[in-house]
Amino acid sequence: MYKKNINIADLVFSLNTPLPAGAFQWEESYSGFFCSGDPGISVRGHYSGVPGHDLDSDNRVFESGLFWDIHNIGGRFAIALKRPGSGNPVHCLALFDAGFDYGDVYHSDPYPGRTAEGLLPQPLAFPLFHLLMISRLAQGLGLLVHASGVDDNGRGYLFPGRSTYGKTTMARLWKGQGVILNDERVVLRKRGRRFWIYGTPWHGECDSVAARGVPLEKIFFLHHDEQNRARSLKGVAAASALLPRCFLPMWDEAGMRFTAQFSAEVALGVPCYDLGFVPDSKVLDFVRCVQ
Secondary structure: OEEEEEEEOOEEEEEEEOOOHHHEEOOHHHHHHEEOOOOOEEEEEEOOOOOOOOOOOOOEEEEOOOOEEEEEEOOEEEEEEEOOOOOOOEEEEEEEOOOOOEEEEEEOOOOOOOOOOOOEEOOOOOOHHHHHHHHHHOOOOEEEEEEEEEEEOOEEEEEEOOOOOOHHHHHHHOEOOEEEEEOOEEEEEEEOOEEEEEOOOOOOOOOOOOOOEEEEEEEEEEEEOOOOEEEEEOHHHHHHHHHHHEOOOOOOHHHHHHHHHHHHHHHHHOOEEEEEEOOOOHHHHHHHHOO
């Protein structure tokens, strides 16, 4: 049996499958996240077909409008991936327990995503790993934020923003000046009395990622501007800026409550700013000096 352990934000995922290691293709961005630690989340991958399940509108708890939906079947969450066209038949079905710490992922045979060399995607290929992380963090563990993140010599800066607001641009400006954790998806957790940010393998246009964490010092909500300027955000204003930039577990009512509560706690505990910036290196010292 092939087994691979992956550590993301101090959460260790164990992926198991009866197929040999050489059958899979891993994205390069995962290379720094492989580990040998004891797993807390276990997933088994199966490539011999998708079992029949009652997936209908009555038990559907989230409809993405794209190529995946989530159902609740007897207390288990079922993520169904569909092929475009042809009546959208399910080609992959992931079944997770209510706490998202154990699951089985069933892939169709033959699998439509094989490479030209005949390699299969890893068991939690996009968007499954991403959805599993959102769901697991929502069990009282933290948030996945639509943001870039940087480790500046032990000081963590988080730059949430919508698409085109400058997350990737900001990340690239730090190249050679700090460690880029990710330009698109960053995990935010609490360790002791401090909040930390962590890199993930799921990057955007900037492929620099780091499998590490750093204490969070400041949060900057990004947008482009004609000059570098920062405006302090506090209380409700800071929480209202952070929550929409989190990846929300909208299929999990209790998880949504935790996400809202944790976002408010972060906004109260970490200095937050609205940051208009000019995309050149001068903004780095500006960020460091904001009080």
